[in-house]
Amino acid sequence: DAGVTQSPTHLIKTRGQQVTLRCSPISGHKSVSWYQQVLGQGPQFIFQYYEKEERGRGNFPDRFSARQFPNYSSELNVNALLLGDSALYLCASSLASPASNQPQHFGDGTRLSIL
């Protein structure tokens, strides 16, 4: 089992650009969540998707968007990048519906640096 896989591992962008981050959940997992982890802080919830529908959204601006595909993989898009978007972006997957108490499994993350 490869676990949750994220790509790319590192990314460098400049202010104003757009970025797409990708996540493949553990096989059989239908729920995917995205988190932002700024240096020195704990992860902060951005989105949750289940069965291709958004099931939760954190306190992030509309520049952040995401989607989930039929194979349950997911993409996180960030537009009009700001310096403050520099962070580690984590993807987590879980087995079942958001209402269940299944634990989440995290990927290694994508390190995004904004110049």
Place this chain on the structure above:
Amino acid sequence: AQRVTQPEKLLSVFKGAPVELKCNYSYSGSPELFWYVQYSRQRLQLLLRHISRESIKGFTADLNKGETSFHLKKPFAQEEDSAMYYCALRVWGGGNKLTFGTGTQLKVEL
């Protein structure tokens, strides 16, 4: 809104000494509490959750609703326990959103 507080950024103990990593939360309902651990160069992984009431790698944590705490404890620290520890909260019926604390770096010295 819920909040998780880990007051110590760094905790340094000697091998064999007891360990207690503090976690306090604020939430008016019934939360689900977790401890996640991140070893050097590894991904964030679940250590334990309060509903399981089990001991993992010698660590235990008890949810104290009166004190709104979920401290992580181990009677005898080992060198391999050195890692970053995050306390996290999830609201029952609130989906998979985890609210994390800022983390405590545990360093076990020989």
